[in-house]
Amino acid sequence: MSGIDDPRIIEAARREAPRSGVLGWLANILDAITGIPGKWRESFRRGPVRTVALTVLLGLGVAYPILALYVLAPFSRNVFPLPLAGDTDLVFMLIFATMAIGLNVVIGFAGLLDLGYVAFYALGAYTAAFLASPHWSGLSFVLLSDVPPGFPGIHIAFWFILPLAAIVAAFWGALLGAPTLRLRGDYLAIVTLGFGEIVPVIFKNLVGVNFELGPIKLVDANLTGGPLGINPIDPPNLFGIKFGAVGGVAPVYLAMVIVFVSLLIARNLEHSRMGRAWAAIREDETAAEMMGVNTVRTKLLAFALGASFAGLAGSLQASYQGATTSDFFQFSTSILVVIMIILGGIGNIYGALVGALALVYVDKVLLAWIGQRMQGFGRSIDNDAIAHLNPASFNFLIFGIVLVAMMRFRPEGLIPNRQRTAELHEAPPDQAIGSAAVLGEAAIASEAQAEAIAEEVASEQGSASQPDAPPRDPDGAGP
């Protein structure tokens, strides 16, 4: 463990100290991108084998869509023991990765259990549906979209909708969070769950609305498309390339870029002053408050920022599929995302990424494939029970078992975050007293924590910020 005046640590901290404001954030992202070669060299010096292996893996990941769709697809049946993910599967893997990265900000960084995350996904999807479809047929407004002018409905280019969906989701996150974040952890979980159930119900039922209030008069108005949802939604479009459901690899790479940017933002958030405040609240809210952290405001930002990722994911889903309906947004989807980050490693962004990719692969590709195999096998041995068994409809049996087993045996996930692991294995103070074994464990835990705190103190010094200054507002989404 190096001292906090180690020049390397201070330098690293200076590099990671965030700038505030929207421009500062863009600069941070640019910094992160331009800093990649340097970071790679440093990582190579520390562990060349691991670095090369990870680089090759990343390269394969980036090349995978092209390989899978154009090179390997004809051979896949004979060459691979497992099925390949097609372009739609890949896009959904990446959409869920964006959500998992965002929910990890809420659950992993700030320690707030959000069981209604799907609401923000729905809000993002409906933002895209309202602003890029013929739904408002009485209006005609086209902004930088390839739809011909004068076409009925609002048609705004996807590139404007994407940030707008994030802002809409963040706004609703703040609106829900403002009164509820004072609640205790399990009550917050229930309130968010309720919100996650209400939002799709509202989208489903706001059809045939009769309403009159002053100048606003609605007669049998179709506000949300009702149970049928809204379609068609304009696909994203750049220089004539369409990123819709029939776009081949193009939408996969679009989703990849969104995931990459999400990763960078989440990583910056984690190492920002705000990120350290989140960790403090997660570990001990009272102590954090004593140290001058504005807990309600800090939690609100985690909630709103986390929600904005789901907004991105939702607008991508709607634009990619060209349709959205309220039935798409179920409680089970919220839980699926929770399972992703728990499986991957709570608090670890890369864990969230891997968890999301793996779980959607299992859910959408592997189980269906196993089902086909089983049906074939069942028919070949004339067993009706096996031939009609569909493992894909029991996906949540498997996921439920995974959830219980993970909590029991490895709560820190497959790719653990060191600080989070220490917290999860730490015995509560009153239980630790009087048991030497437990005390030993607690000591190990607090050593890991001390190390993490030392790192944080180091970056605090590097950023030369005043302790009593209010937490910075990373994107101005504060109250």
Place this chain on the structure above:
Amino acid sequence: MEQLIQTAIIGLSNGLIYALVALGYTLVYGIIELINFAHGSVFMLGSMLALTLFLALGIHGSMPVGVILLAILLVLLVTMTVTATLNVAIERVAYRPLRHAPKLAPLISAIGMDFVLQNVGLLWKGPANQSIENIVPPTNVLTTVLGLQTGLEISYKQLMVAAVTIPLLVALTWFVTRTRQGKAMRATAQDPDTSGLMGINVNRTIAITFLIGGALAGAAGTVQILFNNTTVWNLGFRFGLNAFTSAVLGGIGNLPGAVLGGLILGMINAYSDRYLAAQWTNAIVFAVLIGILVFRPTGLLGQQLAERA
């Protein structure tokens, strides 16, 4: 006016079933501060088991009253035993190992358990609604038996709900407030560590709490199948959230509060179905839940620390 009262009667009979399930939530929350997400699915499995038993016994409404009553009693006992055992097993597998883990760990484990149980129901009975013929007749007691001239309707079914539920509530109150084991439950709820030092077997007390909660869920499942004639694998999710809302409404950890909350929630459901639109009912229930948690987290009766069990 008659319609208003009639809706209240329907609401109250559903509310009694909510109350039975809500007690399971409130008992467990009172003692280990865990929202037992899996509880709704225990109730669902109870209703499926009761349905299976009634069909296996070949009970139908035209049989003599004595046979029907005996069958109901038998099914009730078997279902309650099975769900109570199941609930204790769930506690043993999914919650006890996490007793000293951070608070969200058992909650997440409970959600996982809920999905497992739902899928057990799905594997067992398939995705379709499972229905049964009327066993207790829906005959109006007021006009046919009492011979009153009224538009109101109280059926045998509704009386059956009260006849099963109210004795159970009385028995539970007696158990918690008058017995030695009830005292141990109240002590553990207040302070598990000190209770342990005073010679109370904390793990056993918690297991007994789950046993009682499970038994009440089984009773509620049986009543549900007799009253509403239908069950489905995801019934527990909606029903469980309604029941949890009842528990919170009355003040979680508070036994009379859970019953009061259940009755109020049953009425809210009935009035919303009748005077608003059924498709908004769930949203209204959740809005009530959020409103209470935000503005009065202790619920209507508050958390009576000395009495919570």
